Amino acid sequence: MGEPEAGSEFAILAAAAAGPMADAQYILPNDIGVSSLDCREAFRLLSPTERLYAHHLSRAAWYGGLAVLLQTSPEAPYIYALLSRLFRAQDPDQLRQHALAEGLTEEEYQAFLVYAAGIYSNMGNYKSFGDTKFVPNLPKEKLERVILGSKAAQQNPAEVRSLWQTCGELMFSLEPRLRHLGLGKEGITTYFSGDCTMEDAKLAQDFLDSQNLSAYNTRLFKDVDQDGKPRYEVRLASVLGTESALHSEMTSRLKSYEFRGNHFQVTRGDYAPILQKVVEHLEKAKAYAANSRQEQMLAQYIESFTQGSIEAHKRGSRFWIQDKGPIVESYIGFIESYRDPFGSRGEFEGFVAMVNKAMSAKFECLVASAEQLLKELPWPPAFEKDKFLSPDFTSLDVLTFSGSGIPAGINIPNYDDLRQTEGFKNVSLGNVLAVAYATQREKLTFLEEDDKDLYIRWKGPSFDVQVGLHELLGHGSGKLFVQDEKGAFNFDQETVINPETGEQIQSWYRSGETWDSKFSTIASSYEECRAESVGLYLCLNPQVLEIFGFEGADAEDVIYVNWLNMVRAGLLALEFYTPEVSSWRQAHMQARFVILRVLLEAGEGLVTVTPTTGTDGRPDARVRLDRNKIRSVGKPALERFLRRLQVLKSTGDVAGGRALYEGYAAVTDAPPECFLTLRDTVLLRKESRKLIVQPNTRLEGSEVQLLEYEASAAGLIQSFSERFPEDGPELEEILTQLATADARFWKCPSEAPSGQA
Ligand SMILES: [Zn+2]
Numbered sequence: 001m002g003e004p005e006a007g008s009e010f011a012i013l014a015a016a017a018a019g020p021m022a023d024a025q026y027i028l029p030n031d032i033g034v035s036s037l038d039c040r041e042a043f044r045l046l047s048p049t050e051r052l053y054a055h056h057l058s059r060a061a062w063y064g065g066l067a068v069l070l071q072t073s074p075e076a077p078y079i080y081a082l083l084s085r086l087f088r089a090q091d092p093d094q095l096r097q098h099a100l101a102e103g104l105t106e107e108e109y110q111a112f113l114v115y116a117a118g119i120y121s122n123m124g125n126y127k128s129f130g131d132t133k134f135v136p137n138l139p140k141e142k143l144e145r146v147i148l149g150s151k152a153a154q155q156n157p158a159e160v161r162s163l164w165q166t167c168g169e170l171m172f173s174l175e176p177r178l179r180h181l182g183l184g185k186e187g188i189t190t191y192f193s194g195d196c197t198m199e200d201a202k203l204a205q206d207f208l209d210s211q212n213l214s215a216y217n218t219r220l221f222k223d224v225d226q227d228g229k230p231r232y233e234v235r236l237a238s239v240l241g242t243e244s245a246l247h248s249e250m251t252s253r254l255k256s257y258e259f260r261g262n263h264f265q266v267t268r269g270d271y272a273p274i275l276q277k278v279v280e281h282l283e284k285a286k287a288y289a290a291n292s293r294q295e296q297m298l299a300q301y302i303e304s305f306t307q308g309s310i311e312a313h314k315r316g317s318r319f320w321i322q323d324k325g326p327i328v329e330s331y332i333g334f335i336e337s338y339r340d341p342f343g344s345r346g347e348f349e350g351f352v353a354m355v356n357k358a359m360s361a362k363f364e365c366l367v368a369s370a371e372q373l374l375k376e377l378p379w380p381p382a383f384e385k386d387k388f389l390s391p392d393f394t395s396l397d398v399l400t401f402s403g404s405g406i407p408a409g410i411n412i413p414n415y416d417d418l419r420q421t422e423g424f425k426n427v428s429l430g431n432v433l434a435v436a437y438a439t440q441r442e443k444l445t446f447l448e449e450d451d452k453d454l455y456i457r458w459k460g461p462s463f464d465v466q467v468g469l470h471e472l473l474g475h476g477s478g479k480l481f482v483q484d485e486k487g488a489f490n491f492d493q494e495t496v497i498n499p500e501t502g503e504q505i506q507s508w509y510r511s512g513e514t515w516d517s518k519f520s521t522i523a524s525s526y527e528e529c530r531a532e533s534v535g536l537y538l539c540l541n542p543q544v545l546e547i548f549g550f551e552g553a554d555a556e557d558v559i560y561v562n563w564l565n566m567v568r569a570g571l572l573a574l575e576f577y578t579p580e581v582s583s584w585r586q587a588h589m590q591a592r593f594v595i596l597r598v599l600l601e602a603g604e605g606l607v608t609v610t611p612t613t614g615t616d617g618r619p620d621a622r623v624r625l626d627r628n629k630i631r632s633v634g635k636p637a638l639e640r641f642l643r644r645l646q647v648l649k650s651t652g653d654v655a656g657g658r659a660l661y662e663g664y665a666a667v668t669d670a671p672p673e674c675f676l677t678l679r680d681t682v683l684l685r686k687e688s689r690k691l692i693v694q695p696n697t698r699l700e701g702s703e704v705q706l707l708e709y710e711a712s713a714a715g716l717i718q719s720f721s722e723r724f725p726e727d728g729p730e731l732e733e734i735l736t737q738l739a740t741a742d743a744r745f746w747k748c749p750s751e752a753p754s755g756q757a
Contacts, residue, residue: 003512026174027137028118030110033443033690035435036711042354042397043706044430049288050328051704055697056285057330058400061350062723063277064332065123065402066236066731068348070271070738071219071339071402072124072181073133073188074746075738078167079125081117081732082147085160087721088728089152092714102145104138110713111137112146117713118589120720121405121691125171128405129689131173131181131339134573142174146484154276163736183341191345193221193745201342204232207259211266214310215344217334219270221745229263236268237334237348238308239275250307268308273734275305277727278332278350293323301332310334317413318452321422329353331412339404346414349403353396356430359464365547366468374477376541377534378639379646382496385479395467397431399695406692408432428467435692445685446571451564458561465548466535466562473538474531478646480515481508500647509652520655525584526661529591530649533642536566536595540635558754560627563634567607568623570596574679575686577667584665594664600673602637604629607671611681619681693719729743 011441046054069076072491086095092113099109122128125135138141144164147153153160170178181185184197192201204220221233240246242254250268257264282302300316303309313333320331330353334346341467366373370388377384380517398406409428413419437459444452464487482490489508496505516523538544539562545555573589573596599607606629614620626633648657669676693716696707707722709715724731 015173015371019220026133026135026179027111028114028134029688030107030137032114032118032688032713034117034396034693034711034713034716035438035441035690036693036709036715037398037401037435037695038431039354039397039399039695040706040708041358042356043399046327046354048703050290050354051697052699053285053288053290053294053654053704054328054354054399055326055699055704056281057332057350057352058697060278060281060285061330061332061352061400063281063731064348064350065273066735067271067274068123068402068404070736071190071345071347072126072530072741073170073190074743075167075170076119076124077394077735078163079119079171080123081736082160082163082167083119083717084720084728084732085152085156085163086147086150087116087717089155090150091721092717095146095150098150099146102142102149104142104146108138108142112143113713113717115722117691117716120716123404126181127689128339128403131187133179135172135174140168140344144168150357171459181339181341181384186341186748189339189341189343189414190742190746191219191340193223193742194747195745196220196222197424198342200230200232201597203260203262204234204264205342205344207232207257207262208234210259211253211254211257213266215340215342216310216313216337216346217270217304217308218345221742225263231263231265234264234266235270235276236266236308237270237305238268239272239306239494240308241269241272242267248307248309249311250309270308271738273738274731279305282332290326290328291323293319294326297323304333314413314415314418317415317418318422321413321418321425325355325394327355329394331410335412335414336403347403350400351398351402352400353398353427353429356397359430359468362464362548363395363468366472366544368471369543369547372545373473373538373541377473377477377646378537379478380417380497380499382491383646383650384477389476394425394427395430396427398429399697401432401694406432408436420566426702428471432692433467436749437463439687443687444532445687446568446621447564448622448624454557455561455564458557459565461548461550462539462558462562462565465550465558466540466565468548469535469544470531471540474534475527477534478530479503479650481650481652483508483510485511498561498647500644505651507651507653513652515649518652519649519657522658522661525587525590525594525665526643526645526649526657528588529594529661530642530645532566532588532591532595533638533645536563537635537638537642540631556627559630560625562629563627564623564625566592567596567599567609567625570594571609571621571623571678572682574682575677577679579667579676579679582667590605590665593667594661597664598637598641599634604633606630606633606637610677611674611678614685618684620685621678621681636723659747673683691716693721696722698725 005143012482020170069080090098095111118134119125126133147164148161177185178188181189183192183201200220200222208215217237219235221235223231225231252264254268257266265494279302282298286295286298289298297316297319300312300319304312304316330351332350335349337343337346341349374384374388407429411424411426413424441452441456444455447455491505493504497503498505519526539559542555545551545558550558569592573593576586576589596607605626608624610622612620612622644660648660667675691713693709693711695709696719698705698707709719
C-alpha cells in the first residue's frame, strides 16, 4: 500500500475558483506547484558500486513505468510519443518562441507546458490521485498550429501529423464517459477492452481464481467469435510470447479453457518489448547487488517479467522482505491495484531509494536516549513498557519513482499471504514528504504574514524532529495491561494506581484482545494522536533538540514551528472530514484536528482561529499560536491530555477512550470556531497536488552521475527529454505500435483513435 502524504488530493474547488474554464476540474492550473526531488546528499554518500546498482535499477524502473501509458487510456501512448517528439526537437524555451509566433499567449503556452508535465508525471492523461481526466487549458486549434508547425513536424511531417490525428481529438474530449477511469459505461480503462462490463470482470476474476492465477499482471480483452459468442483473452505481462518453446511453470497455463460455458484463452507477452528492457537492466543491476538476497530477489523478478509469473514475483518479494535495511532499497513490478476499476490488476511501478544515513544516525541517537526520554513522558513508570522496543522504521530518500505518482510512505508487499507469513516493510520517503511540506510563500494558507518566513525556514527541520519522536518514542512508548490465558497479570494489581482516578487498575486486556480489536474504528487515529502528542511534548526537551543539532534561538524556532504546523494541520484536516456521514477519512489528519481542539481548549490565547476575508474577497482564516504560552499553557494541557490517552489505552478502557477521543474529533458549527463553516474555507483554499521533478542517473565510463533539473514544468519536461538518451525514438515507436495493435478493442463510432502512428 502506498500512503499519500496529508493534503494530497487534487483540488477541484481551488482550481474551479482560479481557472478561466468552466471545466476547471479537468485542467491543471498554470500556477500548479512544481518541486524537485532532492536526493543529492543521499546519492553522494553511496559507494561507486551502490551507485551502479541504483542506476541500473532506476533504468529498469523508468522503462517499466512506460507500461503505465498502456494501462491508462487508449490515447495516452500517442500523447506521450507526440510530446516526446516535440520536446526532443525543441526544448521548452525554443518551442516557446515558435508558439508565441503562432499567436499563443504566454499563459496559453504555459498551460501547454503544465499539461505536458502533467502527462509525464501521471504517465498518462488521467490524474493518478482521483482518476479524472485532464485536458490542455488552451484552444485546440492553437495547440494544433504549434504542433504542426514545430521543428519535429518539419523533420517528420507524416509521423507528427498522424500522431496528432490519432490523439488530438481524445486529448481534448470531455465526453462524460471519458472524464474518469472506469469500467463499461462508467468510464474508460485499458485494463479491460472497451466492451467489458463489471459482469465480465467478475466472471474473469472467478476464472482466474479457479485456475489459481493472479490478476496482478493481467489485462482482459473480450472478443466475439463467428457464432456471436464472447471469447475472453487473459493476457499476462511478459517478455516471452505465448508460442515460446522455453518450458517453465507458466507454459502449461497458456491454453484455452472452458469456464461456465465461456471460452477463456490465457496468453502472454503484454508490454513485451518494454519488459525486455526492464529485464536487461535488472540483469546488469544483479552484478552490483550488495548481498545474495538482493541477487536472488532480482533473479526472481527477472523470471517473473520474462515468464509472466506472479509466483516468481512473490518469491522475489520474499527475498526482498528478508533484505532488511539495505543501503539501496527498491521494489518493482505490477504492484498497486487502485486504478483497475475492478481493483485486482496492478499498475507498474518501480522505485529506487537510498537510506537517509544522516537522518538514520539521528534516529539511532534518539533510540539510544530512549530510556531516559521515556521517563519524561507524563505517565507513571508502571504505564511504560518493561523494555523499550524500537518500531521498524526506515527513512529513505527517493532517487527514482516510476509509474503514475509518488506516495510519501509505503507498506509493501501487497500479497496478503506473504504479509501474514513473511512480514512487510514500512518506510517513510523523506524527500517526498519534504516536497509535500515545502510550500511557496504565496500558497501558505491560514498563517500570519509574520509567521510565513519562519515557517518556511524551519518547517523541514522541525518536521524531522517530529517524525523521529512520533515514530520512535510515540509509537514505541506505553504499556498495555494484560492478563494472559493462565490468569497472570503483567502489572502489579496491588500497587499500580490509575493516576486519573487514584484507584487500582479496574480494566485490562484479556488473552486474545489487542489494541486494534478493542478500539477498532478509533484505534489507528487515536494511536496517531498519541504519537503526534508525544512528538509535540518531547520536542520541548533540550536534549532532544540537541540530538538533532539545534540549540538556543534556533531550538526555540524549531519548537514554535513544530507546534504552529500542528495547529495549522488541525485546520487543514477539515478537508478529510465528510459532514454528510459525520466521519473522518484520514487517521493522521483526524489526530491533528483533535490536538488543535485540545490546544484551543487550553485557552488563555494560546491558539486562536479567526475567520477573515482574503484579498480576493473570498472567505479565509488565520491561525495564531502565542509562542510565549507554549510552555506555560500548551505544555500542561498536552500533559493532561497525553496522560489520559495513555491511561485509557493501557487499561483498555474503550468506553472512556471513545468518549474522550470522539468528543474532541466531533466537527460542529458551534461557536466560537464554527468548524463546519471553516471546512468550506479550507476546501476553497486547498492547494493543487504538486508535480515532482525527478533526477536522471547517467553512466559515464564506470561512474554514475546524478543529473538534476529545475523545479518547473519546463524542468520536468527536460528531465523526460533526457530520460532515454539511447533509445527515446525507439521507445515511442514501441509504445505506439503496442497501442495500435490493441486499438480496435476501444473503438466505437464516436471515439476511435482514427489513424495509425
Ligand atoms: Zn504514526
